[in-house]
Amino acid sequence: MITCLEFFSGIGGLHHALNVAGVDAVVLKAFDMNEVANKVYNRTFGSAPSNKAIDRLTVKEIEKYKVDCWLLSPPCQPYTRGGNMKDSEDQRAKPLLHLISLLAKLSNAPQYLFLENVKNFECSQSREVLVKELDRLNYDITECLLSPLQFGVPNHRLRYYLCAHKRAHDKPSQDYIETATIHEKWPFNGDSATFAIPPISQFLDLDEPAIDQHLVPAKYITKSHNFRFDITLPSHSQTSCFTKAYGSHHVQTSGSMLQTRNLELLLQNNYYDWANPESLLDLGLRFFTPTEVARLHAFPMAPWANEFSASETDNDSKLPRQYQPPHCTPHIDFPQEITTIQRHRLLGNSLNCWVVAELYRCVLFNPAPL
Numbered sequence: 001m002i003t004c005l006e007f008f009s010g011i012g013g014l015h016h017a018l019n020v021a022g023v024d025a026v027v028l029k030a031f032d033m034n035e036v037a038n039k040v041y042n043r044t045f046g047s048a049p050s051n052k053a054i055d056r057l058t059v060k061e062i063e064k065y066k067v068d069c070w071l072l073s074p075p076c077q078p079y080t081r082g083g084n085m086k087d088s089e090d091q092r093a094k095p096l097l098h099l100i101s102l103l104a105k106l107s108n109a110p111q112y113l114f115l116e117n118v119k120n121f122e123c124s125q126s127r128e129v130l131v132k133e134l135d136r137l138n139y140d141i142t143e144c145l146l147s148p149l150q151f152g153v154p155n156h157r158l159r160y161y162l163c164a165h166k167r168a169h170d171k172p173s174q175d176y177i178e179t180a181t182i183h184e185k186w187p188f189n190g191d192s193a194t195f196a197i198p199p200i201s202q203f204l205d206l207d208e209p210a211i212d213q214h215l216v217p218a219k220y221i222t223k224s225h226n227f228r229f230d231i232t233l234p235s236h237s238q239t240s241c242f243t244k245a246y247g248s249h250h251v252q253t254s255g256s257m258l259q260t261r262n263l264e265l266l267l268q269n270n271y272y273d274w275a276n277p278e279s280l281l282d283l284g285l286r287f288f289t290p291t292e293v294a295r296l297h298a299f300p301m302a303p304w305a306n307e308f309s310a311s312e313t314d315n316d317s318k319l320p321r322q323y324q325p326p327h328c329t330p331h332i333d334f335p336q337e338i339t340t341i342q343r344h345r346l347l348g349n350s351l352n353c354w355v356v357a358e359l360y361r362c363v364l365f366n367p368a369p370l
């Protein structure tokens, strides 16, 4: 059994991914300052994360868990344009830098370390500090930039992932950073066939009685003269990245809107009249519901009416698998008082559990990674 600590746990995407992967692992403690996220985490897993600021955790507080593995998904704002790209100078990078500084001081450093972040992290000072320290402390490192689309999930979410594990024997440092490769194909060798991507219709709540409450308010659409946003159709096999602003008036860049009416309009003309946003009001545009976003993020959920089914998956093989809706338990469970906008915010901050699960199985916990 692999024991883990989960830092920046949010709604527990990295924890769910352990179950999706079928890895024999347990999370001994999670850490996050966000009380709303912690309510969801506690409701789902039956254990409340510590809300102590991670930048104030001491060696003693971490050492006592004696874990094999650290799971980390630190804040991404220091590495995004919206967050001004201040990198290590950004206060929000401090908890990650603090954890890196603790690694060498631990009497029982973790055997494995997994980190998720946004694209751009790969060119940051924070990443440089991290890989230099891991290399110095004798970890083998694998880095990649991948999107769920490459795994057969109809959602684009290009993210940086790092898998590290302690070498069995000390090896002189080869200055990893000079020769590092960031893999951008899945599987890394790019040999096998690409995975089929099911249509979005198979992720939808077609009989949700309150679906009208998810319609995009007309004022969000009409204010967007000559601004494009992503519109997708049930028959399409792609959605854009859902961010924490999804469901709000930030329609331009926060994620796809679903067209539910006049589907033939697009099919005939193959264009939208962006200069005349009133014309878009006939399209029945709606937001994806939090449940639908959670499905597109491959969170473990109860089976649903129109879901995609693939052949049985084989957890034991270390070969990459075709995406299949994960039904392992626990399912993600939002307490009732968490509003739709809060759910969207939490999901937008979270990650794709299938992608992470595959990286756990095939790279992090695989002695002979692809």
Ligand SMILES: C[S@@+](CC[C@H](N)C(=O)[O-])C[C@H]1O[C@@H](n2cnc3c(N)ncnc32)[C@H](O)[C@@H]1O
Pocket (backbone or CB within 6 Å): 008, 009, 010, 011, 012, 013, 014, 031, 032, 033, 034, 037, 051, 052, 053, 054, 055, 073, 074, 075, 076, 092, 095, 346, 349, 350, 351
């Ligand atoms: C990118 S989100 C991680 C989301 C998570 N992987 C999930 O599946 O929901 C980053 C998280 O770090 C938390 N966080 C940011 N700074 C923190 C700090 N100093 N101490 C503890 N948690 C912090 C935020 O509350 C947020 O939930």
